[in-house]
Amino acid sequence: MLRWRLAMSAVLIPLLAGIFALDHSFGRSAPILLVFGCVLAYRGADELCDLLHTRNFTPHRFTVCALSMLVTSAAWFGRSRIFPIDVPDDGNTLAQVMLAYSLSILIMFFVSAYRYREPGKSMETLGAELMIVSYVGVLLGVCAQLRWVAGAEAGYLVMGSLVIVTKAGDAGAYTLGRLFGRRKLVPLLSPGKTYAGAGGALLGSALGAYLWLTFATPFFNATWQPPEWYWTVLYGVIIGIVGLIGDLCESLIKRDVGKKDSAGLLPGFGGLLDLLDSIIYSAPVAYILWKAIPLATWKIPGA
Incomplete structure (x- = not known):
């Protein structure tokens, strides 16, 4: 097992370093990191959906994966032409991450209301969905802030x-x-x-x-x-x-x-x-x- 973990690390570490180096070459806008972050958000939310799809939890996979990617990508609002939203003067986009998360809460409540059929599942499922987007989307969105917290270089x-x-x-x-x-x-x-x-x-x-x-x-x-x-x-x-x-x-x-x-x-x-x-x-x-x-x-x- 140890040898296998070392072998996997020998592949994953250079791969991650290569992604970081490529993104660094693009400068402040960090487009490669944006794609990488969205991939991580999708996969992380998908894994949590599988983990929590038990008992009375039936999280809506498409909703939580899409919203997790939205909240993560909010770290790029104003930094990329894809997201023409103003950034505060200090370059901090934590406000945008929280705005995207707030909108996600509204959407999850709406989807839960639309899917409602009978008592007994809605609140458990909604709680699971909120946890997934919080754990994956918000934490990854904050993690992305480290790309700029001490200057883009x-x-x-x-x-x-x-x-x-x-x-x-x-x-x-x-x-x-x-x-x-x-x-x-x-x-x-x-x-x-x-x-x-x-x-x-x-x-x-x-x-x-x-x-x-x-x-x-x-x-x-x-x-x-x-x-x-x-x-x-x-x-x-x-x-x-x-x-x-x-x-x-x-x-x-x-x-x-x-x-x-x-x-x-x-x-x-x-x-x-x-x-x-x-x-x-x-x-x-x-x-x-x-x-x-x-x-x-x-x-x-x-x-």
């Missing part, structure tokens, strides 16, 4: 920091958990997680943040200075904690509906949501940290 330094830190945390958790894991962290929810693994997640995240932000920052621009080491470690530890919680929260969904993986998309990994759980859950916190602590040592356009 630094977009993939910032997005890379989120991916590197969360996945370094996963690697640290797996390593120390296998070597020293005895005491279970939350045995009813995620039997494989241990206190040693949680410590490894924090160590891995802190180390990943330090290495990435120290050595990758001047690679993106030779005039940029890396942030102070203690800020990078703080960033890594906080994202490591939040990423660990995000992993547990996705486990909550799967355990409650009696599933081991979100899908069988990638052998050894599970579904797309099994790959993205800690990343999208940590994205809002990463956005706050890039605004709140001095990780960007360069002048941000419009700031």
Whole structure:
């Protein structure tokens, strides 16, 4: 299993890096990331539809997939000619993401009213649909904001920091958990997680943040200075904690509906949501940290 996971990682990591590099070459409008984000939104919503299509939950697949893509793509409103909607002066499109989400709520209620036939299912299904669009569409829409939060030139330094830190945390958790894991962290929810693994997640995240932000920052621009080491470690530890919680929260969904993986998309990994759980859950916190602590040592356009 470990060899298979390493082999899959050897394919997925260069593929993701290639998508990021291609999108970076297009500049601020980020059209490749827009397409990639919509694909992720569609697939993530589709997986959640399958997971939640149980008991009294019967989410309408087309509706939630389309609305998840709409909310995710709202991060590009005003940045692309496809979406000629004004963006606030600071370049922040979080307002547009929330507007798209609000419209999605209206549409989901309307569809639920249109589909109503008898008591007993409507509210459960509507709740499941709201959760899907919130979990997939809103979190991916906020994640996309990292492409611009520290300036368009630094977009993939910032997005890379989120991916590197969360996945370094996963690697640290797996390593120390296998070597020293005895005491279970939350045995009813995620039997494989241990206190040693949680410590490894924090160590891995802190180390990943330090290495990435120290050595990758001047690679993106030779005039940029890396942030102070203690800020990078703080960033890594906080994202490591939040990423660990995000992993547990996705486990909550799967355990409650009696599933081991979100899908069988990638052998050894599970579904797309099994790959993205800690990343999208940590994205809002990463956005706050890039605004709140001095990780960007360069002048941000419009700031």
